[in-house]
Amino acid sequence: MVDKIAGLARLIATVLAIVAGFVAIPNLNVALVLVVLGLIAGLKYKPENLLGLFFAVVTLPLAGAALANIPSIGAHLNAAFLNVEIAAASVAATVIVMRLYNNSREDLMAFVGSPVGATAAASA
Numbered sequence: 001m002v003d004k005i006a007g008l009a010r011l012i013a014t015v016l017a018i019v020a021g022f023v024a025i026p027n028l029n030v031a032l033v034l035v036v037l038g039l040i041a042g043l044k045y046k047p048e049n050l051l052g053l054f055f056a057v058v059t060l061p062l063a064g065a066a067l068a069n070i071p072s073i074g075a076h077l078n079a080a081f082l083n084v085e086i087a088a089a090s091v092a093a094t095v096i097v098m099r100l101y102n103n104s105r106e107d108l109m110a111f112v113g114s115p116v117g118a119t120a121a122a123s124a
Contacts, residue, residue, distance in 0.1 A: 006044030013037035013087040021080025031086055038087040042094025050099075053092050060085035 013034055020030040045053065064081030068074040 003044050006041050009037045010041035010044070010087075010091075013041060014084065017083030017087055018080045021078075021083050022076045030083065034083060034087045035090045038090025039094050041087070042091040042098070045091055045095050047095065047099065050092075050095060053088065053095065057085060057088045057092050060088060 016030065016037070017034060019025070060081050064078040064085070067081065068078035070077065
């Protein structure tokens with residue numbers, strides 16, 4: 001269920017980022033909505049794809065700046081790329097927090113001695 005919600009959040013974030021790059025949406029804080037959707041979408045992200053995600057977060061503003069040089073549509077493309085970057089950075093934030101949590105949990109379990117589920121399995 002979480003995967004479906006996270007996937008839907010990613011889809012909505014992508015569509016909103018592109019649309020908001022071309023059309024002003026009154027009474028909507030687009031950046032805030034993209035951050036929230038990105039945080040939710042990060043729940044589905046696989047840790048093995050982390051390098052590609054970080055690469056996208058770094059390169060999207062640069063690509064947007066390059067596209068900004070295209071007459072009449074460049075500013076809109078730049079805005080769309082920056083909006084996608086906001087969502088991608090939020091996804092990265094979720095992945096980083098989840099990684100820190102998992103690392104801390106593993107370190108704590110190593111310190112305590114055995115995983116929480118191991119004592120129940122050993123006694124059964």
